[in-house]
Amino acid sequence: MLRYEIPPQICKTLINNRITKIIRRGKYLIFLLNNQSAVLCHLGMTGCFRISRDYVKRKHDHFIMGLKNKQIIFNDIRKFGFIKLYKASDIFSCSHLRKIGPEPLSENFNISYLKEKKLRKVSVKSFLMNQYNVAGLGNIYCSEILFDSGIFPEKNFSNLRLEEYKKILKSTKKILNQAIKKGGTTIKDYNISDEKVGYFKNKLKVYDRYDMTCFRCKKNIKIKKIFQNGRSTFYCVKCQK
Numbered sequence: 001m002l003r004y005e006i007p008p009q010i011c012k013t014l015i016n017n018r019i020t021k022i023i024r025r026g027k028y029l030i031f032l033l034n035n036q037s038a039v040l041c042h043l044g045m046t047g048c049f050r051i052s053r054d055y056v057k058r059k060h061d062h063f064i065m066g067l068k069n070k071q072i073i074f075n076d077i078r079k080f081g082f083i084k085l086y087k088a089s090d091i092f093s094c095s096h097l098r099k100i101g102p103e104p105l106s107e108n109f110n111i112s113y114l115k116e117k118k119l120r121k122v123s124v125k126s127f128l129m130n131q132y133n134v135a136g137l138g139n140i141y142c143s144e145i146l147f148d149s150g151i152f153p154e155k156n157f158s159n160l161r162l163e164e165y166k167k168i169l170k171s172t173k174k175i176l177n178q179a180i181k182k183g184g185t186t187i188k189d190y191n192i193s194d195e196k197v198g199y200f201k202n203k204l205k206v207y208d209r210y211d212m213t214c215f216r217c218k219k220n221i222k223i224k225k226i227f228q229n230g231r232s233t234f235y236c237v238k239c240q241k
Ligand SMILES: [Zn+2]
Pocket: 214, 215, 216, 217, 218, 221, 236, 237, 238, 239, 240
C-alpha cells in the first residue's frame, strides 16, 4: 500500500498498450499510453524508479511495468509515493496538477509572473517552496538559489526589489541547470540511470554546511541554519541580506 491504493484496473490498462510519452510536471511523472490513459506517479519521500533487464525482487518494490525486454520498477521504502490512473484528457486538470505553478526552467517563470505574485506576504523561501507558485523546487535547491542570489531567506517576498526578483530568476535557472548536468542531489533515491547520478551534492554551496565557513565571503563567517515551515534553511548572514 502506497499513499493511495494502486488502482487494480491499472494492470489491465497497461497490458497490451504502449507508453507513448513520459512527461515530468513539478515533482510528478506522467506516463501517457496509446489508449488515451495516463499513469500519474509521485515519488513521495523515498520513491524511485529503476530499470532492470532481469528483474530481481528488492524489498519495497510496489509496482512493476513489464516492457518488451525490460522492467520499470517503482520502489518506495516510506510509502509516501503513489500511482494513479487517469484519462489522458483529464490529467492536467486533476487535483494534483491543476494548480501547480510554472516550471522554473520555462519562459513562464519570468519577471512579470513574479511581479504578479508580489502580494504574497510570505518569506521568499516559503514562496519558492510552494509548488503552486513555482513547480517542484525542493528544499536543497531553495537554499542554494537564495545563497546564489544573495537574498536572506526570511525576507518577505512582497518586499523584494525588482533587482532581487531578477536575481532569483537568474539563480534558479543557473542552479537547476547545473544540478541537472550533474545528475541531481539524491544519490540514494534515483536509479534510473547508473551514470552521473547525484553528483550535484558535491557542488552544494550552502545546504548542509551548518557552522562551516562560507564559500563566498570566506571571512570566517559560519553558515547558519534555521527552520522555516519545519524545513531546514542554510544561509550566510554576510552574503544574504
Ligand atoms: Zn558569506
